[in-house]
Amino acid sequence: MTKQIQQLDRVIIRFAGDSGDGMQLAGDRFTQETATFGNDLSTFPNFPAEIRAPAGTLPGVSSFQLHFADHDILTPGDAPDVLVAMNPAALMANLDDLPRGADIIANTDEFTKRNLTKVGYDANPLEDGSLDAYQLHAIPITSITVKALEGFDISKKDAERAKNMFSLGMLCWLYNRPADGTLRFLESKFASKPEIMKANIAAFQAGWNYGETTEEFSVQYEIKPAALPKGNYRNINGNTALSIGLVAASRLSGLPLFLGAYPITPASDILHELSKHKRFGVKTFQAEDEISGVGAALGASFGGALGVTTTSGPGMCLKAETIGLAAAVELPLVICDIQRAGPSTGMPTKTEQADLLMALYGRNGESPVVVIAPSTPGDCFTTALEATRLAVKYRTPVIILSDGYLANGSEPWRVPDLAELPDLSAEFAFASVDDSAGAFQPFKRDPQTLARPWAIPGTKGLEHRIGGIEKADGSGTISYDPDNHDKMVRLRQAKIDGIAADIAPLEVDDPDGDARVLVLGWGSTFGSIGAAIRLVRLAGGSVAQAHLRHLSPFPANLGDVLKRFDKVLVPEINLGQLALILRGRYLADVISYNRVRGLPFRAAELAGVIEDVIANA
Amino acid sequence: MTKQIQQLDRVIIRFAGDSGDGMQLAGDRFTQETATFGNDLSTFPNFPAEIRAPAGTLPGVSSFQLHFADHDILTPGDAPDVLVAMNPAALMANLDDLPRGADIIANTDEFTKRNLTKVGYDANPLEDGSLDAYQLHAIPITSITVKALEGFDISKKDAERAKNMFSLGMLCWLYNRPADGTLRFLESKFASKPEIMKANIAAFQAGWNYGETTEEFSVQYEIKPAALPKGNYRNINGNTALSIGLVAASRLSGLPLFLGAYPITPASDILHELSKHKRFGVKTFQAEDEISGVGAALGASFGGALGVTTTSGPGMCLKAETIGLAAAVELPLVICDIQRAGPSTGMPTKTEQADLLMALYGRNGESPVVVIAPSTPGDCFTTALEATRLAVKYRTPVIILSDGYLANGSEPWRVPDLAELPDLSAEFAFASVDDSAGAFQPFKRDPQTLARPWAIPGTKGLEHRIGGIEKADGSGTISYDPDNHDKMVRLRQAKIDGIAADIAPLEVDDPDGDARVLVLGWGSTFGSIGAAIRLVRLAGGSVAQAHLRHLSPFPANLGDVLKRFDKVLVPEINLGQLALILRGRYLADVISYNRVRGLPFRAAELAGVIEDVIANA
Amino acid sequence: MPDTPKSLTLVPHSDERLGMKDFKSDQEVRWCPGCGDYAILAAFQSFLPELEVPRENLVIVSGIGCSSRLPYYVNSYGLHSIHGRAPAIATGLASSRQDLSVWVITGDGDALSIGGNHLIHALRRNVNIKILLFNNRIYGLTKGQYSPTSEQGKVTKSTPFGSLDTPFNPLSLALGAEASFVARTIDSDRKHLTSVLRAAADHRGAAFVEIYQNCPIYNDDAFLPVTEPGQREHNVVRLEHGQPVKYGPEGEHGLRFGKLGSIEAVAVADVDPESLLVHDAHVEDPSYAFALSRLDQTDFAHTPIGVFRSVERATYDDRMSEQISAVV
Amino acid sequence: MPDTPKSLTLVPHSDERLGMKDFKSDQEVRWCPGCGDYAILAAFQSFLPELEVPRENLVIVSGIGCSSRLPYYVNSYGLHSIHGRAPAIATGLASSRQDLSVWVITGDGDALSIGGNHLIHALRRNVNIKILLFNNRIYGLTKGQYSPTSEQGKVTKSTPFGSLDTPFNPLSLALGAEASFVARTIDSDRKHLTSVLRAAADHRGAAFVEIYQNCPIYNDDAFLPVTEPGQREHNVVRLEHGQPVKYGPEGEHGLRFGKLGSIEAVAVADVDPESLLVHDAHVEDPSYAFALSRLDQTDFAHTPIGVFRSVERATYDDRMSEQISAVV
C-alpha cells in the first residue's frame, strides 16, 4: 500500500529499553543514516553505569535520543516526538518527557504482569487508557522478530536480540532513512557469524516492511537535508573529536603525540580512539594509575613530545600533584578532564560542570595553569588545537574541561583539511645552543611570552637540571631566597595572565543590539543556552549570549562585557563555580542558575529563567 | 668584676650559624629558660631544607630568632637587637635585618680567608670598619671553647661542637637567664656519653663566665617577667599544640584517636609527637603514602574512631580523592595541612598560606568541607578541639590550615585543665537501633544539623552499605535519579553552610570605635597583623582588626562586618586567595596585600601598608 | 567449625544460628548474566554463617570495579570506597577495631593496577584482613581494557594491536611482598572456593586469595583450561598441606624440584616416588611457594590451586595493641 | 667497553673522550659529611664515560629524598621530580625517546613506600630504564623516620616504641614483580658498584639495582656486617655468573639448595662439591634468584651481592615502536 508522505522540519526520537536491548546501537545506526542523509542533528545517549543493570528495572533503562532537522539545531531536544519503549520500565522512565500527542511505539511482548509489577504498574498502561493523550503503537516487536527469523539456524536468544534491528528498520522506514549503511554495518559487525548477520539484516528488513505494509502507520515522514555550509561532513562525538584534534595538533606542531592515561568513564574512549592511530606515530600508554599516566605524559613532554593525559573527576584529584610539578618546571602538558557527576565516584555516566574550581585551584601553592572548555562535540577538535597551541607556546599545563554530555553526544562535523588549520609549529621552537649566550639559563624567559626555553635532551650544550623546588629566576638553580620566591610566584602568574592578550576576545551575540540581559555560559551548556535564547527571541524577547572558551585566563574584554549589561545570567551545571570567580574578579553581581541533575539543561526551562530575568531587568 | 644592670622591656636576639652549628638547639634552650623565667615570648626558627647544607655557604645558614618581653608580644620581631653570627655566611645572610646600633657577636675563628671568599667578602667585615654602625663583639668562640675543654677526654671535633653551648652561656649571662634547665637538659641529653656531657656543661659555664669576667660586655640586661594571666605555662610550638589538642579532643569526645600519616616537612613532628602518646591509647600509623594515610584514617572513622591525617601541600594533593569520598559518605575526618611554600615541592621549610583555595575547592564535583585555621602556635590546640567538634557533630571532613611558621614557632601557652574544656562527647552520639523507626536509613538527616546517623560496625540492627556513588536521600541506596542528585548536592552544601549558625561570630577589635579601615586576616598572620596594628595605633592611627578562624563556612556576620568599613585590607602570604572569595561571596572591594617570600610579614612593613590605606580612605 | 577461626579470636561469637539468607541484602544484584561474581557471592554468603560472627561485626570493604560492588549485596556493614584504596581503608579499620572481621573485595585492576602499593604494604604489615581478589584478567566495569593480569598481546579496546606488558603473577607478587597467607581458587568450584575462604578466615594476619573469575562479557572463557570438564582434570593441581602433590585424571602426574629451585611437572610413573613433592604450606621460606606460583606462567598446563603458603606471624594490629597495653 | 652496552643500541655514540669531570655539574653537593651518597655519586660519575654516550643523551630522573638530589650534581639532563613518581616519568621519557639513556635515582622510601606501585609496574613492563635504589633503610631527608626496609622494631622519631612492620626485601619484591634484571651492591665497594652499573647498562630493559647506602646521621652503620673489614669477608657472598658460589676469608663457605627450594649456607669442606651452587644469572625461572634473595632475611650472616638475575625479554619501548613501525 502506498502511504501519504508528510514533510517535517525537525523530529526528536528516543529509543528506550533495557541495557541489554541494544538501544544505543539502534540509536547510533539511525544517527549515522541521518548524518549520511544530510540532516543537522544532535544526539544524547543516556545509560546506566552498570554494564548490565538488572533487566526490566528503572535503573536498567538505557536510552538514546536523536534530534534531526532540515535546519541547524543546537541540542538533542527537550521533548521527544516519538518514544520507542521496549519494556514497561522504559515507558515509565521516559513518559514524563513526552509532550501530549507524541507517538509511543511499545513492545507489547515485554508488558507482562511480572515486568509491569517490577516497576510498580498495577495496570497495563497500554490497555488502561492512561496513554490516551498519546499516539500509541502497541506492537509485539519481540514475537514478530522471532517469527520473522524462524528460517534461520540461530538460538531463540539470538533471534530475540535482533528486535532492536526490527525497531530500527521500522523507524528508518517511518522517517525515510537510507538503509545501505546499516546493512553494510551488520555485514562487517557479524562477518564472523554469517547466520547471525543474515538474521539481523532480515530483522531490519522485517521492521521496514512492517512499517510499509501494516496499517500501523498511516503517514510516512520526510525531513529534507539541512543546508549546512559546504564540506565533507561526518557525525562525530566529543571524545572522538578531541582524539582527532590531538592527532591533528601533533601533526601541525610536528611533535609526536604521547598519551599517558588510565581508563575511566567517560574519558576511556579517548584512550581507545588514540590507540588506533599508530600510523601517525601516536604512542598510547595505559598506565597503572592516573598519577603514572600524567607522570609519563610529563616525562614525554620533557623529552620534546606533545604529552597528553586524559581522565575524569576522581582521576583529576590524583593528577594534581604532577600538574603542580608541570607548572613549576614549566613544561607543556595537555590534561583532558571529561567531567562527570560528583562528588567522589558520583554518577560516572552522567554529565556535570563541577570540576571548574578544582581545575583552577586544586593544587598546593600558587600554581596557575591554563583552563579551556569546548562548547559542542565538534568543538572538542578545535579545543584540542587551542590547548596544544597554548601549552607549547607558553610551556604550561593546559586543562581541557569537557564533560560526559559532549563526550558521548554527537553532531555533524565538517572535516577540515590540514591546510586550513593553524601551523602550530610556528608557535614555538626548541631551544638550541645559540639561544643562550654563555651558560644556558633554563629559566631565562622570553620577554614577550614569559615562557622559559624548552631545551630537550639530546640538545648538546643545553644540559640542565630542573625540579619542583623553587628555582632562581633565570639560572633555574635551587633557590630559597625570599624575594626570588615572591618574584617567581608572580612571574608564573603573570605568564598565564599574559595569555589573555593572545586569545580571542569574548564575542557577544546581540542581534538587536539593545539587549539589557546577557546570558553567559561556558563549556557544554552552549547548545541548551543557545536553544533557550532562540525560544526567548522567538517570543520577542531581547537577550544577548556570550560563551566562554577560556576560563584561565579570561578573555581581556570580559570585564567590559559584563559591565555593558544590566543583568548577567550564568547558568551552570554546578552550584555556581564560574559565577563565584566572575564576582570575585570583576565584582559583577551576576545571577547564578544551577541545576545539578547529571543531565544537560532543558532549553524550555532555561528560556523561562531567562524571561524572568528579563522581566526583572 | 660587677657590672651595671640595665632594665629592658623587650629584646630580640637571633642565633645564626651553619646548619651544623647547633643554633636551633641553642635558641631552643634560651627560649625554654626564658619561658621558665616568665617572659612573654615568640620564636622563629628558620633553617634550610637540607639536612646539612654545605658548610659556610649562604644556603647553609640556619637561624633562630627569639623575641621576649616583660609584656605581651605578638611576633618574633622584625629587627634583632643582638645577632650571634657563628661564621661569615651567618653575618652576611642576617645583616640586612639588623637596625643600626644592634649588638653583633661574631665568632672570629670562622672568619678565615677561605670562609670569607666562599660567601664573597673580599675584606673581613670584622676588621674593615664596615660594621661601625653596630656594637661589634668579635670573640674567638671556637678556640676559647676548645681551650676551656682541654681537660676533657673528648675529640677536638666534639670540643668544637660545644661552641654553641659557649654562646648560649654567654647570652644567658648577658640577659640574666636561669641556667639549671639547660644543665638538666644536657645531663639527660648526653646521659649515655658522660664525658661529652661534662664538656658541654663546662662550655656553657665558660660562656657564662666569659660574659661575667671579661670587658666584652659592660652592661648586663634584665627583662622582668611578664604579667600573664594566672596559670601553669609552657612554651609550645604549633605542631606540639596541635598534637596535644588532638589528644585532648580524643579524651573529651571519648573517641579513640587514630592518626594515619606519611612524613612530610613541616608536618612530620605531629606524627612524632602523637606516636609518643600510647598511654592515651593513641594509635599512629605511618602509611606507605598520603593516600593510605587518609584512607586508614577514614577507615578508622567508619569504625567510630577520631580519624586524623596530617600532611603538607604536596601530600594534600594526594588526599583530595579520599577527602571527596569522606564528604560523600559523610563521615568525620580531621585533615591537618601544615602549609609550606609551593607550588610543587617549593620550599619545604618555608611558610606560606597558598593552600586555601585547594582546601576549599580541590576535589572533583561539589564537595564542600569545613576549613579552619589557627592564628598562633598555642591556638593550634584550640583549633584541634574545634575541628573535632565540627567533624563529629556534622559528620564531615574538617581541614585545618596551619603552616610552617606556626608549626615551628613557639610562644608561652597556658596549660588548661580538662575540666575547663568543652565536653565534646555531648556534641554527638552514635546511632543506635531505636533511632531508626523501621529499616535503618543511613542518610536520614538530623533536621537540626543535617548530619546523617553515624552508625558504627558492631551496632546490631544498623548494618548498612555506603560508598562514593550518589545515594538516595534518606535510604542511602545507590541512586542515579536526576532530581535526587540535585537535592543531595544541595543538602551536602546546606549542611556545611548551616554550620555558620554554630560558630563564633567574627569579632572586630576597634577600640576607638571610629575606625574606617579594617584589616582582615586569617591563620598565621594574626601576630604580624596585630603587631602592625599596634604600631599604627601607637602612631595615632585608627584601624580595626578582625581575624578569621573559620574559612568554610564563614561566620554569619562576616558580610555585615565588611560593609561597616570604608576600606578592608586583606594581607595574605599568597596572591590573594581569601580576598578572591570575599569579593566573590560579598562583592566587597577588599584590598589585597601579598608578599610570598616564605616568611611571615614584617610588622613594620605591614604598618606602612595600613597607614597608606588609612591615608587614602 | 570446631574452634574459633584464628582471625576471629577477638571478634564476638554469635549464638543465633545464621543462615545464608541472613547475609543477603535487599539490593538487587547488578552483574551481567553469567558473571562469575554471582558464584563467588553465593559461595561467600553461604560460607559466612560458618564464622559464627554476628552480622554487625562483619565489615566488607571494597574499591571500584564490578567485583567491588559485592558489599552492597551482603547484609553486613560495608564500605564501597574508591578505586584501589580498600586495603588502606581496611588497615585503618582493622587496626582500630579488632572486634571486627574485615574482608576486602577487589579486582585485578583495583588491587594490582591502581591499588598495587596498598596491597603489597598491607601484606607486608600482615594486618588482620582477608583480601579476595576477583581476577578476571580484564577491566570489567570500564568495559573491557586489558589489566595487569591480562596475557601479553591481549587485544582489547585500549590495545587494538595487542597489549605490550608482561602480566603480574598475583601470587608471585604477594609472595615477594612478604605475604603470610597466599591461596588461589576458582569461581566455579564452590567446594574448593569455600575451603579456601575457611582457611583464610583461620589465618590471623593478611590473607591473600586470588579467585579466577570469568567475565563472560569482556573476557569469556579466560580460565577454560581449569574450568572446562575434560580439560581441568589435566590442568588443575590441588594443593593440600601434608599431601603428596598428584594430579591428572588418575593422579598420574606429580611435581618435583628440578634444577636451580624450579618446580617441574613429571609423570609419577617415571620418577622415584621419594622425589615427588609433598605439599607443605607452613615452610618459613617463601621460596617454595614462589616456585609453585611460577608453574602456570605460560599456559594453564599445570595450575596449582589451594593454599600455597600459610605461616604464622604477629599481625600489625596485634602488635599495635600490645605497644599500647604495654604502657597503659 | 668493547661493544655497545645493550641498553644503548639506539643511543648515539660519543666520539669525544669524556672523563669523570665532564659529568660533574657546577652545583655544590648538599649531603651530610660522610654520607654514602658521595661514594655512589663518585662511582657513578667515573663510570659514566665508559658508556661513550654524549652527555646530552643521558637523562637522570629522580623522586624526592636525599638520594634523589643526585641529578643536580651530574652534568647531563636531569629531572628532580616528585616523591615516588620517577619510574612513571622515566617510563614516558624512555618510551618516547629511545635515543636516550635514562637512569632513575631513588631511595627506599621514594621507591618502596610512596612509589612502590610505579616501581613494580615499570619492572613488569620492562621499560629500558636503569633504576638505582639507594637503600639506607631510613627516611633521610625528612630527618629519620623508619622506612619500608627498616628492620622490625626499629626505634625512630615516628616509632619511639619500635616499628611494627615486616620490612620489604627489595630484591624479593622486584623478582615477584617480574623484573628481568636484579642486582645488589654496596656504596663503599666502588669496584663492585661499578661492575654492577656496567652490567645494568648492558641490560636492555628495566634494571633494578639495590645499593646499600650508609646514612651516618639517621641510621649509621646499618650495613656494618657487610662493610666493616673483618666482618664483611665472612658475610658478603659475591655472585658471579658461571662461577661456583664460595665466600668467607678462604672461600670456605658455599651455598647449596636445601629442602623445598630454599638455599642454605654450608661449609665447603662438609659437603659434596657437586651439590654446591654455581651461579646462573640467566635462568628463566626467577625462583632461583628469589631463593637467593631470601638468604639475608634476618641478619647479614650471608648476604649475596652482584647480579642475581639477568634475563633477556623484549622491552616495553621496543615493542611500542615495533607496533608503530609495523603500520607505518
Ligand SMILES: Cc1ncc(C[n+]2csc(CCOP(=O)(O)OP(=O)(O)O)c2C)c(N)n1
Ligand atoms: C580514580 C579512578 N580511576 C579510574 C576509575 C575507573 N575504573 C573503575 S573500575 C576500574 C577497573 C576495574 O577493573 P577490576 O578492578 O579488574 O574490576 P572488575 O570490573 O574487572 O571486576 C577502573 C579503571 C575510577 N573509578 N576511579
Ligand SMILES: Cc1ncc(C[n+]2csc(CCOP(=O)(O)OP(=O)(O)O)c2C)c(N)n1
Ligand atoms: C608527596 C610527598 N610526600 C612526602 C614528602 C616528604 N618526603 C620527602 S623525601 C621522603 C622520604 C625520603 O626517604 P628515601 O626515599 O629513603 O630517601 P633518603 O632521603 O633516605 O635518601 C619524604 C617522606 C614529599 N616530599 N612529597
Ligand code: SF4
Ligand atoms: S562486565 Fe564482566 S565482570 Fe563485570 S559484571 Fe559483567 S560479566 Fe561480570
Ligand code: SF4
Ligand atoms: S640525612 Fe643521611 S642520607 Fe641524607 S644526606 Fe645526610 S647522611 Fe646522607
Ligand SMILES: [Mg+2]
Ligand atoms: Mg577485573
Ligand SMILES: [Mg+2]
Ligand atoms: Mg632512605
